[in-house]
Amino acid sequence: MxxxxxxxxxxxxxxxxxxxxxxxxxxxxxxxxxxxxxxxxxxxxxxxxxxxxxxxxxxxxxxxxxxxxxxxxxxxxxxxxxxxxxxxxxxxxxxxxxxxxxxxxxxxxxxxxFLPGRVFGDVLMPELTPPERGALQQDLFTTIGRLHALDYAACGLQDFGRPTNYAARQLARWRGQYEAAQTEDLPAMTQLMDWLGAHLPERDESAIVHGDFRLGNMMVHPSEPRIIAVLDWELATLGHPLADLAYCCMPFHLPHIEGPLQGYGGFDLAAHGLATEDDMLALYCRVAGRTGIADWKFFLGFAIFRSAAIAEGVYARALAGNAADARGIAMHGVTKVMAQSGWDIVR
The missing domain is CATH 3.30.200.20 (Phosphorylase Kinase; domain 1)
Structure with a gap:
């Protein structure tokens, strides 16, 4: 918008x-x-x-x-x-x-x-002051906590997805999507997929998950550091909330690369007015009503793997002339960076 x-x-x-x-x-x-x-x-x-x-x-x-x-x-x-x-x-x-x-x-x-507002493509939000960045970061994690706390049956979404065995099904789905779009052999991606398959979490949970919950999909108020709309619900379903949360936390684990999947790598968070991942996880738990977070390494690795698979799909569509953004042709480089980052986290 x-x-x-x-x-x-x-x-x-x-x-x-x-x-x-x-x-x-x-x-x-x-x-x-x-x-x-x-x-x-x-x-x-x-x-x-x-x-x-x-x-x-x-x-x-x-x-x-x-x-x-x-x-x-x-x-x-x-x-x-x-x-x-x-x-x-x-x-x-x-x-x-x-x-x-x-x-x-x-x-x-x-x-x-159409909602007039701002969309921030850079996770460091250079347009904002440090206090504004901190306020918007808090609103981001408060909003995802509220989403996961919703009773999806009360929202009429009890049939919006399969509420069980989400991690295994998603891993199989995105491995298939990646292999259908794959343009070259990437050993880090293969190793990451294999590790995830061998370390599926034992505990299952179900909530409404957005699937692409990140700063770049938030419509922010024209002048205030608060979210007025969550955008781009294409991947939404019923699934494990920690998969959604891990995706939102990826900037804490990625380099500051060009494109939609950026990280904070190399930057001083406190100097930018941003809190740490531990602080944001604690805020999320308070809002969502959780007492803790298990299998975090798996969910981080899965979030990065899935992002790499999506990037490769965008690149494949760009090669075929069907990508919605002319910059899709650059997404293969993103796939490589993401695959290596995910493998470095889990191994």
Missing amino acids: SGAKLIEPLPAHRFDPSPLFAYLHTHLENFPRDAGLRQFQGGQSNPTFLLETATHKYVLRKKPPGKLLPSAHQIDREYRIQQALQGSGVPVAPMRLYCADPTLIGTEFYVMD
Whole structure:
């Protein structure tokens, strides 16, 4: 949304907007027969567009074109969970409509309200003062704690995923996704996958998990250090909350590389107004109602492995001309860095 660069739709994602505008004129209150249409650059998965009318702004999310990996890009699930979380205490954008008809713009899509705000692509948040960085970091971990504390059945999401055996199923799924997209042999990635398979946690838990919970997927208030919406729910499901938490904690364990998966490596956290991982884990436990965290090495290794697999998938789509962001061609380098970082953590 706001904070991301707006561009003319990429060639692979262009469509005739006339049928879309006609549909929205019929199904969305006060939507005119014509509107402005531009694409957000920054998302690596589902193409996202800004729709502008004289009185309102909307965001449209759709599937990418072309052949897709199994079970990927399920935007109907994105729409459903954000609709279910309205008023839950976990901030999400207001949903407007979902359309399953692929004939209008080539794929199914949904429309939500545009929220003016800021998205921070750098985990060090250079635009903010140290106290603001600390406040936003605390809000990030408070928000994920609130998400995991929700009763998913009370939210109507009891069938949103399989609540048991999450770690083993996810490891198998992402290993398959990685191997389907793999472009070269990376020994660190193979060793990491094998280690994770041999060290699955014995204790199982279930909560609503976002799947991509990080600073870059938070819409921040235009002038205050607080989150007004959690974005990009494509990977959301029912699963082990510590997998979600470990993903949110990855910056504590990664170098400060270019791209969406950055770390704090080489920087003084206190000088930047940021707390330590231990401090944020303690805050999370208080909010989520936990007494402790087990199998942390596994969940950190798994979070980094899965991120490496996703990066390789983005790179494979970029090679095929289907990536939602023109920078996808650089993601193979991210895969290499992530694989090595994950293997260094677990071994």
